[in-house]
Amino acid sequence: VNAAQPRQTSVPIEAPAGGLHALIGRGDLAAAQEWVCGRPPWEVADALDRMEPRAAATAFRLLDTARALDVFEELKPSTQEAVLDIMRGNEFRDFVDALDPDDRARMLGELPAAVAQRVLAGLSPQERAMTAILLGYPDGSAGRRMTPQVVSLDDDMSVAAALRHVRATGNDAETIYTLPVVDGDGHLTGLVNLSELVLAADGVPVTDLVVTAPPCVRATDSAELAARLMADSNVLDLPVVDAADRLLGLITFDDAHEVIEGADSEDAARQGGSNPWAGHYMAVSVLQLARARVVWLVPLLLVSLLTVTVAYGFEEALEQVAALAIFIPLLIGTGGKVGTQASSACVRALAVGEVRPSDAIRVTVRECGAGLLLGTGLGVLAIGAGVLFAALSVAVVVGVSLLLICLLAALIGGLSPLGAKRLGIDPALVSAPVVTTLVDVLGLVIYFLVAKALLGV
Amino acid sequence: VNAAQPRQTSVPIEAPAGGLHALIGRGDLAAAQEWVCGRPPWEVADALDRMEPRAAATAFRLLDTARALDVFEELKPSTQEAVLDIMRGNEFRDFVDALDPDDRARMLGELPAAVAQRVLAGLSPQERAMTAILLGYPDGSAGRRMTPQVVSLDDDMSVAAALRHVRATGNDAETIYTLPVVDGDGHLTGLVNLSELVLAADGVPVTDLVVTAPPCVRATDSAELAARLMADSNVLDLPVVDAADRLLGLITFDDAHEVIEGADSEDAARQGGSNPWAGHYMAVSVLQLARARVVWLVPLLLVSLLTVTVAYGFEEALEQVAALAIFIPLLIGTGGKVGTQASSACVRALAVGEVRPSDAIRVTVRECGAGLLLGTGLGVLAIGAGVLFAALSVAVVVGVSLLLICLLAALIGGLSPLGAKRLGIDPALVSAPVVTTLVDVLGLVIYFLVAKALLGV
Numbered sequence: 020v021n022a023a024q025p026r027q028t029s030v031p032i033e034a035p036a037g038g039l040h041a042l043i044g045r046g047d048l049a050a051a052q053e054w055v056c057g058r059p060p061w062e063v064a065d066a067l068d069r070m071e072p073r074a075a076a077t078a079f080r081l082l083d084t085a086r087a088l089d090v091f092e093e094l095k096p097s098t099q100e101a102v103l104d105i106m107r108g109n110e111f112r113d114f115v116d117a118l119d120p121d122d123r124a125r126m127l128g129e130l131p132a133a134v135a136q137r138v139l140a141g142l143s144p145q146e147r148a149m150t151a152i153l154l155g156y157p158d159g160s161a162g163r164r165m166t167p168q169v170v171s172l173d174d175d176m177s178v179a180a181a182l183r184h185v186r187a188t189g190n191d192a193e194t195i196y197t198l199p200v201v202d203g204d205g206h207l208t209g210l211v212n213l214s215e216l217v218l219a220a221d222g223v224p225v226t227d228l229v230v231t232a233p234p235c236v237r238a239t240d241s242a243e244l245a246a247r248l249m250a251d252s253n254v255l256d257l258p259v260v261d262a263a264d265r266l267l268g269l270i271t272f273d274d275a276h277e278v279i280e281g282a283d284s285e286d287a288a289r290q291g292g293s294n295p296w297a298g299h300y301m302a303v304s305v306l307q308l309a310r311a312r313v314v315w316l317v318p319l320l321l322v323s324l325l326t327v328t329v330a331y332g333f334e335e336a337l338e339q340v341a342a343l344a345i346f347i348p349l350l351i352g353t354g355g356k357v358g359t360q361a362s363s364a365c366v367r368a369l370a371v372g373e374v375r376p377s378d379a380i381r382v383t384v385r386e387c388g389a390g391l392l393l394g395t396g397l398g399v400l401a402i403g404a405g406v407l408f409a410a411l412s413v414a415v416v417v418g419v420s421l422l423l424i425c426l427l428a429a430l431i432g433g434l435s436p437l438g439a440k441r442l443g444i445d446p447a448l449v450s451a452p453v454v455t456t457l458v459d460v461l462g463l464v465i466y467f468l469v470a471k472a473l474l475g476v
Numbered sequence: 477v478n479a480a481q482p483r484q485t486s487v488p489i490e491a492p493a494g495g496l497h498a499l500i501g502r503g504d505l506a507a508a509q510e511w512v513c514g515r516p517p518w519e520v521a522d523a524l525d526r527m528e529p530r531a532a533a534t535a536f537r538l539l540d541t542a543r544a545l546d547v548f549e550e551l552k553p554s555t556q557e558a559v560l561d562i563m564r565g566n567e568f569r570d571f572v573d574a575l576d577p578d579d580r581a582r583m584l585g586e587l588p589a590a591v592a593q594r595v596l597a598g599l600s601p602q603e604r605a606m607t608a609i610l611l612g613y614p615d616g617s618a619g620r621r622m623t624p625q626v627v628s629l630d631d632d633m634s635v636a637a638a639l640r641h642v643r644a645t646g647n648d649a650e651t652i653y654t655l656p657v658v659d660g661d662g663h664l665t666g667l668v669n670l671s672e673l674v675l676a677a678d679g680v681p682v683t684d685l686v687v688t689a690p691p692c693v694r695a696t697d698s699a700e701l702a703a704r705l706m707a708d709s710n711v712l713d714l715p716v717v718d719a720a721d722r723l724l725g726l727i728t729f730d731d732a733h734e735v736i737e738g739a740d741s742e743d744a745a746r747q748g749g750s751n752p753w754a755g756h757y758m759a760v761s762v763l764q765l766a767r768a769r770v771v772w773l774v775p776l777l778l779v780s781l782l783t784v785t786v787a788y789g790f791e792e793a794l795e796q797v798a799a800l801a802i803f804i805p806l807l808i809g810t811g812g813k814v815g816t817q818a819s820s821a822c823v824r825a826l827a828v829g830e831v832r833p834s835d836a837i838r839v840t841v842r843e844c845g846a847g848l849l850l851g852t853g854l855g856v857l858a859i860g861a862g863v864l865f866a867a868l869s870v871a872v873v874v875g876v877s878l879l880l881i882c883l884l885a886a887l888i889g890g891l892s893p894l895g896a897k898r899l900g901i902d903p904a905l906v907s908a909p910v911v912t913t914l915v916d917v918l919g920l921v922i923y924f925l926v927a928k929a930l931l932g933v
Binding site for chain 1: 652691709712749766769774783806809810812813825828842849857865
């Protein structure tokens with residue numbers, strides 16, 4: 020092995036892209052085949068996910084059967100769909116039959132119904148049964164993401180017997196790193212880590228190694244809850260149980276990474292004020308991008324019309340003191356920023372479990388405090404800057420308004436994610452665009468009311 | 477084991493908080509001790525991270541020595557500092573000596589220098605040497621996060637011999653799931669997964685199981701790059717090598733979770749327009765929260781003063797056509813939203829490796845397309861709404877301006893994260909507040925120029 024070689028696999032994250040893309044583009048299939056056969060599966064999958072679906076399907080056909088499966092399991096659902104689309108007959112049947120049940124279930128859950136039907140019909144009875152069980156759990160649930168093929172231990176085994184059992188039955192399992200211990204009725208009573216089992220002396224009873232009361236989730240819990248629990252509790256694989264605490268399967272560490280990355284990407288899209296899109300940023304069409312965004316822009320534009328209404332209502336004041344108009348962007352812009360800061364902090368704290376809906380009162384106190392501090396500082400600054408452009412009285416109106424707007428914005432930003440969570444809505448929907456729209460409207464009302472009160476216009 | 481018990485450990489993410497907090501608050505140390513001794517370490521650590529540092533230190537002292545170490549390693553650095561602060565003499569020395577070298581190095585990197593000195597001085601020579609090696613790598617690097625205690629294999633071993641070697645030497649290692657293979661000079665030539673080793677027959681040569689050219693990183697690469705590579709390539713532990721590809725250590729899967737969670741939390745804070753803060757949202761003081769935010773608000777406020785300057789420069793136009801003023805919030809608000817959508821999409825795509833700086837041209841084309849589509853749709857809508865409040869000519873000015881502003885905003889939002897990355901700046905600094913501030917200023921200029929051109933004011 021060339022000593023410089025291992026290093027290469029970490030390069031693509033930074034390196035110029037387009038190798039495979041360009042080769043397929045100009046139809047150089049021999050060079051493309053060399054490319055896809057010489058790289059690790061996840062890297063090939065990443066390259067395919069970046070391409071137009073049809074080109075990706077073409078490139079996929081260049082893989083030999085064994086590598087094809089490994090690459091397929093790493094693909095995003097939209098690319099998987101394109102790849103399946105061009106397979107037919109026996110080839111298709113053999114292929115979907117060879118997938119891991121949890122990968123198959125995840126894929127089926129995200130494919131259009133017609134394609135999913137075709138996949139299910141192609142399965143052998145045994146694989147179809149296993150897939151049907153996983154598909155029985157709701158989309159996004161822990162049950163969908165678990166592997167049902169688990170090596171479990173009885174707690175009356177010795178270490179030597181347990182190791183023999185693992186070696187005899189482990190080949191079918193997706194993981195043997197985590198070995199759940201179950202009682203006669205299949206209830207989860209604990210788990211043994213493979214490393215402990217390997218390091219223990221042969222004669223030691225397995226009970227000496229059992230982790231009792233391990234973290235676990237119900238199959239109906241969300242996969243994100245499961246993945247966050249895995250990250251928090253540092254477990255490698257997480258047992259999934261039914262309502263009676265019987266063992267159903269395990270969620271493996273690589274799925275936890277994938278679930279968290281997916282959930283954080285969804286949160287990032289929502290926090291930016293657009294719907295999450297399926298698939299790779301570079302592969303999604305411009306139309307899909309625009310659609311994911313316009314569904315938020317149009318309602319927010321309609322709400323923003325309230326700012327026109329408010330400003331229209333105070334047109335007389337604006338005509339009397341024209342200088343009031345020039346501070347509008349500064350005031351509502353700053354308010355929007357304070358609100359955005361508070362909401363993004365609370366959304367993230369909720370996502371990673373640092374804040375819970377029951378913390379509403381403490382969050383209110385904290386955000387009120389931060390809003391008052393920021394509002395006072397920025398208000399004084401605004402008065403100082405305001406006198407450069409307008410009369411002192413107008414500058415004072417601007418400063419006082421800014422203080423009130425900052426306080427309100429911090430409260431809206433901090434509390435709306437908690438409120439959303441309590442209502443069962445994704446807190447990430449309280450995005451910068453949503454907060455700024457609310458603050459725009461309310462901030463204008465505050466500004467004109469303060470102006471009315473202090474200037475008598 | 478009570479069958480209902482495993483389930484409990486997944487509850488705290490949703491359940492009401494404050495149990496331990498309240499017990500310490502009213503000085504009920506007996507009940508607090510029962511609380512901290514009856515829960516898994518990560519859950520105790522989470523509860524401590526939520527508390528004021530002094531109260532957390534008090535609660536920490538209720539743990540017995542063995543559990544104290546496990547809990548300590550899960551704490552955030554700010555809480556760790558508070559805990560170390562109240563230990564003295566031998567107790568302190570014994571405690572820091574017993575920590576894992578990588579956990580110690582991480583902690584030392586984030587502690588104030590005076591505390592770090594005290595910790596280093598308290599270590600035994602051997603532990604100090606191991607810690608010094610890790611501390612030799614920059615903060616945030618893969619070298620800082622690796623464990624140097626690795627069980628490596630020679631490639632002339634049989635499976636039986638390799639297993640004997642693992643069982644004999646594995647107790648000191650933080651992980652034995654990944655077994656790097658090195659040549660006589662310590663160069664990494666491949667790795668063996670423990671599960672393959674356990675499942676293989678005794679007589680098989682280890683070379684049959686070796687994964688050649690495994691993903692790996694240099695010690696000086698960033699820990700985030702390493703963690704993202706682990707998530708992408710589905711490896712459990714990642715080898716870390718020096719510039720000559722000699723094996724230095726492994727990054728373990730639990731550290732990868734922690735690094736990614738930390739990096740995503742930092743990105744979320746920056747995307748919301750504030751500095752990331754150290755520690756738990758609930759434990760950080762209001763003053764610290766305000767400070768993390770004001771450092772962005774003040775410069776942005778100063779830039780926003782440009783909006784006042786622009787509006788002031790066009791005051792004559794505003795006086796001639798007062799109706800122009802009432803559409804200002806709508807126009808720049810919508811532009812800010814389009815920009816925020818584009819920037820958050822690109823920042824996330826860069827973070828997870830979907831987009832690379834070399835994709836600038838493709839991103840430009842995509843965001844131009846999306847901006848034009850959105851701008852056209854919203855512009856037509858704005859003309860329709862505008863005639864309800866003002867003359868048709870003013871409404872047309874608003875619609876045309878909105879089209880241009882959307883196009884500009886999508887471009888600024890999409891390209892500035894790429895530009896930042898290319899300049900070596902964190903793309904997440906291109907936050908909603910930064911984008912909206914830029915769009916506010918440029919949007920106003922566009923609006924008034926369009927008004928000048930179409931209305932001749």
